[in-house]
Amino acid sequence: xxxxxxxxxxxxxxxxxxxxxxxxxxxxxxxxxxxxxxxxxxxxxxxxxxxxxxxxxxxxxxxxxxxxxxxxxxxxxxxxxxxxxxxxxxxxxxxxxxxxxxxxxxxxxxxxxxxxxxxxxxxxxxxxxxxxxxxxxxxxxxxxxxxxxxxxxxxxxxxxxxxxxxxxxxxxxxxxxxxxxxxxxxxxxxxxxxxxxxxxxxxxxxxxxxxxxxxxxxxxxxxxxxxxxxxxxxxxxxxxxxxxxxxxxxxxxxxxxxxxxxx
Amino acid sequence: xxxxxxxxxxxxxxxxxxxxxxxxxxxxxxxxxxxxxxxxxxxxxxxxxxxxxxxxxxxxxxxxxxxxxxxxxxxxxxxxxxxxxxxxxxxxxxxxxxxxxxxxxxxxxxxxxxxxxxxxxxxxxxxxxxxxxxxxxxxxxxxxxxxxxxxxxxxxxxxxxxxxxxxxxxxxxxxxxxxxxxxxxxxxxx
Numbered sequence: 258x259x260x261x262x263x264x265x266x267x268x269x270x271x272x273x274x275x276x277x278x279x280x281x282x283x284x285x286x287x288x289x290x291x292x293x294x295x296x297x298x299x300x301x302x303x304x305x306x307x308x309x310x311x312x313x314x315x316x317x318x319x320x321x322x323x324x325x326x327x328x329x330x331x332x333x334x335x336x337x338x339x340x341x342x343x344x345x346x347x348x349x350x351x352x353x354x355x356x357x358x359x360x361x362x363x364x365x366x367x368x369x370x371x372x373x374x375x376x377x378x379x380x381x382x383x384x385x386x387x388x389x390x391x392x393x394x395x396x397x398x399x400x401x402x403x404x405x406x407x408x409x410x411x412x413x414x415x416x417x418x419x420x421x422x423x424x425x426x427x428x429x430x431x432x433x434x435x436x437x438x439x440x441x442x443x444x445x446x447x448x449x450x451x452x453x454x455x456x457x458x459x460x461x462x463x464x465x466x467x468x469x470x471x472x473x474x475x476x477x478x479x480x481x482x483x484x485x486x487x488x489x490x491x492x493x494x495x496x497x498x499x500x501x502x503x504x505x506x507x508x509x510x511x512x513x514x515x516x517x518x519x520x
Numbered sequence: 521x522x523x524x525x526x527x528x529x530x531x532x533x534x535x536x537x538x539x540x541x542x543x544x545x546x547x548x549x550x551x552x553x554x555x556x557x558x559x560x561x562x563x564x565x566x567x568x569x570x571x572x573x574x575x576x577x578x579x580x581x582x583x584x585x586x587x588x589x590x591x592x593x594x595x596x597x598x599x600x601x602x603x604x605x606x607x608x609x610x611x612x613x614x615x616x617x618x619x620x621x622x623x624x625x626x627x628x629x630x631x632x633x634x635x636x637x638x639x640x641x642x643x644x645x646x647x648x649x650x651x652x653x654x655x656x657x658x659x660x661x662x663x664x665x666x667x668x669x670x671x672x673x674x675x676x677x678x679x680x681x682x683x684x685x686x687x688x689x690x691x692x693x694x695x696x697x698x699x700x701x702x703x704x705x706x707x708x709x710x
Contacts, residue, residue, distance in 0.1 A: 442543075443672075446569030489695060491544075491702040498546045498597065519694070 258511050259371060261399035263383040263392070263428075265415035269405045270438035272301040273470060273479070275382040278403070278507070280483045281500045282378050283347035285518050286508070291339060291374050293351040294382035295391050297363035302382050303352055306342045307477030318355040322362045325369055335373050345480050349376070364391040371398050387424060401432045401510055406454070408437060408444045413454050434506050437463040440499075460510070462503040465495040487518060521692055522593070522610055526603040526633060527617035528626050532556070532664050533654070533676055534617050534639055537685055537704060538600055539573055540673040544703045545693055546597025549574040551585050553604055559668040570671050582608035607633060613692060619643050619656070637688055639681070652684030675705045 262275045275292060283290040294302050303309075321338060324330035339349040351374070353366045368391065371381060381399070385392045396402060406412045419425050425433070435456055440447065440463035451458045464470075469492060473482045486496045501517050508515045523538060525531050535550065542548045550557065550573060557577055561568040566577045567589055574596070580588050582601055593599060601608045614636035620643065622630065630636065638651035647653040654660070659677040667674055676682055686701035693700060 442571035446572050446574070447547075448574070449569060489545075489699065491699050491706065494544045494699075494703065 258378045258401070258513075259399045260378065260380045260401050260403055260507070261383050261395045262380060262403045262405060263387070263396070264405040264412075265387075265419045265424075266406075266409075266412050269407050269412060270464075271384060271405050272299075272305060272382050273474060274403065274405045274436050274438055274464065275380050276302060276305050276474075276479050277464065277470075277483075277500065278503065279348055279378075279380050280342075280345065280480055281504055282380075283345060284483055285487070285500075286504065286515065287347065288377035289347050289349075290378045290380065291349050291351055291376040292342075292380050292382065293353060293367065293370055293374075294384055295353075295364070295367050295389075295395060296384040297354045297358065297360045299382070299384040300354060301384070303340075303350060304477055305474040305479040306350060307480075308340055308342065308350055308352065317357070318353070318362075318366065319357050322358055322366060325365060331373075333373070333375070335370060336375065342480055344478075348480075364389075364394075367391055368394050368398075371395060387419070396428065396431060399431060401434065401507065402428045403507065404428070404433060404435050405438050406435055407439050408441065408450050416454060432510050433460070434510055435461045436503055436506075437461065439466040440464060441466050460506065462499065462506045464499050464503065467493055467496055469493055470496075521597075521612040522599045522601065522608060524601045524603045524608055524611045524614045524633070525617060526614065526629065526636070528622065529617055529619040529641060531602065531617040533660055533678070533681060534615060534685075535600060535602065536664065536667050536673060537676045537681060538689075540675065540706075541685065541689060541693075541700065541703050542598040542600070543571065543573055543673065544706075545695075547572065547574075547595065548598045548600070549576070549589075549591075549596045550600045550602070551576050551578070551582065552602030553577065553579045554602055560671055571673070581606045603629075603633075605629075613637070613688075615639055617641070639684065652680060652688070654678050654681045654684070675707060 262271050264271050279290045279292045282288045339351050342348040342350055351370050381395050383392055383395055447463055451461045469482055473479045486493050489497050505515050525535055557575055560570040560575055576589050578585055578588055586592055614633050616636045617639045619641040640648045640651045640653050641656040642653050643656055663674055663677050682704045686697050686704055690697045690700040
């Protein structure tokens, strides 16, 4: 299953949502999950998960690009370049960005990665613009699009712009669900938010604002929040139901059943 | 879970504490015919939301209310019914909120309710065995006024009510009593 996580506006939390979905799918549904991302200057995802860039001369991205250009690397071999996310099981990250490769090479690599990864789930954090070729390639290769929004008016306006530009109808053909990041019930009831934006409520889920998400991602330990969420710790208890709803919406749209672990 | 709250006395401190607790664990709805809850909604509304909690003020029976609001009970994780004359089906928990001994009508309804837990406002100074005995202090009603004025679910100042509800609700929510109490007493900042 290939999932592309996109947003009509910047700074909506695509990387946060991608990472939380990846963690939840890997650790509650027992899927092998690979996280990847577009853009050569976007190092948010590795930073959130505490993955430091390493210079390994035997397996660096420049070498992979050379192998790609000479057709000397197979789809299966690219798996060896995945990095294990510390403190997790079943979750890996394919770091495709590097200062030593060009944007064009980065796009080529991302495309190769998405087409060849054999994990149960491949989640792509689409940080590039909607009009870029790599974004189109990722969307075309995906089974489901997860659109990240917030309750802000700007996000709603950008969404309307995408609708008028025909982007939404294209995404809908692929299968589109919405996740509202940093949801705050004091801003608006969730039903009112989806109604205001003209979205089908059943295709929407939310991730309630929680300071611990920011706190753990700032120190590169976002993955440490999940055990607390699953244990329904009072500090993050809202996220238990939120993540459950997110997985329910996503897996239902991929034709899969969800088994949520009992506490 | 579906909870029925019954009693002729003012049940608001119990209902607000329940809403505060339940909203942390899922989508919540409150159905009542008590017009007082309109204070929690926008002016003129009889159906709407306070934070993410759906509140519907209606004389409709528990069966009719879903048709009226346009949702089904599956749309909510938890539903709190302010029980009047009709007892909703499939209640997981029934609470009876009382003060002085109930009159005949209330007593007759209690016999129909089956198993229920009692929360008593001890206006008469008498504590009841196996009940959550709560002193109806000025601070308890002040907190109700604050909740309605600011439309924010502030914690109840009553330790007896919080501890009693935590012990009662924890098994139903699959939480520890300590964590349930933490949710009930949690202030604005999460």
